Structures are given as structure tokens and as C-alpha cells.
Amino acid sequence: MTAIDDRAVDRARTRRPARATVGAYVSLTKPKLVELLLVTTLPAMMIAAGGWPGTGLVVATLVGGMLAAGAANTINCWYDRDIDRLMSRTRDRPIPSGVIAPRNALWFGVLLAWVSLVLLGLFTTPLATALAAGAVLAYSVVYTMVLKRRTHHNTVFGGLPGAAPVLIGWAAVTGSLDWPALVFFAIVFCWQMPHFWALASRFRFDYFRAGVPMLSVVAGPVSVGRQSVAWAWGTLAASLLMAPVTPLLGWTTGVAALGLGAWYVAESHAWLNRIKAGVPDRPMKLFSVSITYMTLLSVAIVLDVLV
Structure with a gap:
């Protein structure tokens, strides 16, 4: 150093x-x-x-x-x-x-x-x-x-x-x-991959200059986009399990998990499509969506428990 x-x-x-x-x-x-x-x-x-x-x-x-x-x-x-x-x-x-x-x-x-x-x-x-x-x-x-x-x-x-x-x-x-904790853990775990890979893609040249082998450095943009799409789908799949495994949660969490998860998946696909098309890929748009996703899902869970 x-x-x-x-x-x-x-x-x-x-x-x-x-x-x-x-x-x-x-x-x-x-x-x-x-x-x-x-x-x-x-x-x-x-x-x-x-x-x-x-x-x-x-x-x-x-x-x-x-x-x-x-x-x-x-x-x-x-x-x-x-x-x-x-x-x-x-x-x-x-x-x-x-x-x-x-x-x-x-x-x-x-x-x-x-x-x-x-x-x-x-x-x-x-x-x-x-x-x-x-x-x-x-x-x-x-x-x-x-x-x-x-x-x-x-x-x-x-x-x-x-x-x-x-x-x-x-x-x-x-x-x-217990299982609800593990399901919620799985949501947050899967959610982090597109969230951080979008940020790392925005600063891929920084990581390259520093010699840090982030995925955005060692793999092509299309590969990064495809893996982000896969993890976004994993996030949606895990989030749909929250209400079923937790009796305290109901329609608020279910609707939020479905709607927000679909939005997250759609934006990850949009990012991949921009990469394939060779247009400005705007990875920070997916990054911003990811933050909104996690914030609103957490709010929905709190409301479901309180109500």
C-alpha cells in the first residue's frame, strides 16, 4: 500500500x-x-x-x-x-x-x-x-x-x-x-447484486485503474447486465414469499412485493437492452430504482404489521 x-x-x-x-x-x-x-x-x-x-x-x-x-x-x-x-x-x-x-x-x-x-x-x-x-x-x-x-x-x-x-x-x-427472517435476508441479499453492479458499472474505469477485479471490469457489459437481470428475478421471487411465510403480513406487502419487484426486474431488463443496443446504458437509473425498491418494500412491511 x-x-x-x-x-x-x-x-x-x-x-x-x-x-x-x-x-x-x-x-x-x-x-x-x-x-x-x-x-x-x-x-x-x-x-x-x-x-x-x-x-x-x-x-x-x-x-x-x-x-x-x-x-x-x-x-x-x-x-x-x-x-x-x-x-x-x-x-x-x-x-x-x-x-x-x-x-x-x-x-x-x-x-x-x-x-x-x-x-x-x-x-x-x-x-x-x-x-x-x-x-x-x-x-x-x-x-x-x-x-x-x-x-x-x-x-x-x-x-x-x-x-x-x-x-x-x-x-x-x-x-x-426463523423462516421469515431467512426469507427477508434472501430478498436483501439478492437485491444487492444489481444494486451494486450498476454502481460498479458506472465507475468501471475507476476500478480498472485501481486494479480491482469487479465484475464490470473482468466481464463484458452484456454479461454484467444478464447477471443483474437474473438476480433481480431472484429478488422478486424471494419477495413474493414474505407474505405467505409471515401471518402478520397481508395484501400491503404482497402488492408492494409484486409491484416493486416487477419494476426492479423491468428496469434491469431495460438496462440490459440499452447495453445490447449500444446506447448510453445509464446504470445509475437501475441503482436509483434499487434504493426506492428497498425503501418502499420496508415501509410496506411496517405498515402491514402496524395495521
Whole structure:
């Protein structure tokens, strides 16, 4: 990895306003990504509880999950600081831009992980705490340090910790796992592939420049589009199982799963057709649809449980 002069970074930090420094540390956690992950935690908790799980438990689980995800993302930023400097999308992150010293970022990530596990351990269940610890290790170590730079299958493995908030939320309420949790996990897992491959396709040249073998780098655009279509269909198939396996869910979730899933599939096909036609493929349109899909499906599940 490219070495960064920590002493120069420290001198630069002393000249920065405290608010800017705090903001830089927050950005290491990738708050937008954390927010998207937590969108699935509350619906899972509400299904498990058959209603509102209790404000204290919800707050502890969401905050603990937020800190765990932030820890994994921070360690990811620390380890990837060399390739982040080569990519236009990431070169302005706090470490490659010299705002935060690498060692400080690493300690910050470790601290976040420790606090998250203490919080989950005190106020939730042992299983939820163990799942959170496993997700942090899977993303920050196995995905980031082992697989990301070695295989294009990294995204598929990275989808496992990415879908873990569903299981953590369920386990926080029940102390166990059940079929509805696994079905919801399957939805989030399948959903991530078109979601991230669209983003990776938008920045394929960045990944190529950094030497990261994302699918969009090692495979042709048509292959990426076809695999995205297949995973979008998998997302729809899994989402249609939510209502049948969960007595608390009814027509709201069923209609949302069918309509939103069909939209997701249609947009993935549209992306593939644009690729085949040789016109601007606009992968970020599929990316935007994917975010709306997951947000609205989670809202539908919450409404079904409440009503």
C-alpha cells in the first residue's frame, strides 16, 4: 500500500475546525450506506415482535447496528486508502485526501466495533451480538482484505454481511432465527447484486485503474447486465414469499412485493437492452430504482404489521 505521512496529516488536522474534523470521521463510516442497511432492520424487528418491539430495544439495536456497520466501513476505508487515491469517486475521502491519519482511522473503526458490540450485548441478545460481530469481520476482513482485490465474486460474498441487519434485527427481538427472517435476508441479499453492479458499472474505469477485479471490469457489459437481470428475478421471487411465510403480513406487502419487484426486474431488463443496443446504458437509473425498491418494500412491511 502507498504510505501516507501521518505527521503531515496530523499537522494539517490541527488547522482544521473541530466541526470539519468530526464530519470527516463521520464520513469514514459511509452514513448513506449505513442508513440504507438499517432500513431493513426495523421491519425485521417488527415482524419478529408482531408489532412495536419497544422503544429501548429498537434504539439499542439500531444504534448498535449503525455503529457496527460504521466500524466495518471505517476499516474498509483504512485498508483501501491506496486504491481510493486512484479512483475519482473516492479520492476525496478523509484518508487519501490527508484529512485523517490512517492509524487514527483504524483506531476509530476498532472503537466503533467495540462500542457496538458492548451496546448490543447489554441490551439485545447474544445471538444478535454474535451476528453483528460476524458481519463486521466478514466485511472488514474477509471481503475487504481477502476477496475484494482477488476475485470478481467479492460482491456476492459482500452481500452476506450486507444483508445481516435483517438477521440482527430479528435475533435482537427473539434470540433466534426463523423462516421469515431467512426469507427477508434472501430478498436483501439478492437485491444487492444489481444494486451494486450498476454502481460498479458506472465507475468501471475507476476500478480498472485501481486494479480491482469487479465484475464490470473482468466481464463484458452484456454479461454484467444478464447477471443483474437474473438476480433481480431472484429478488422478486424471494419477495413474493414474505407474505405467505409471515401471518402478520397481508395484501400491503404482497402488492408492494409484486409491484416493486416487477419494476426492479423491468428496469434491469431495460438496462440490459440499452447495453445490447449500444446506447448510453445509464446504470445509475437501475441503482436509483434499487434504493426506492428497498425503501418502499420496508415501509410496506411496517405498515402491514402496524395495521
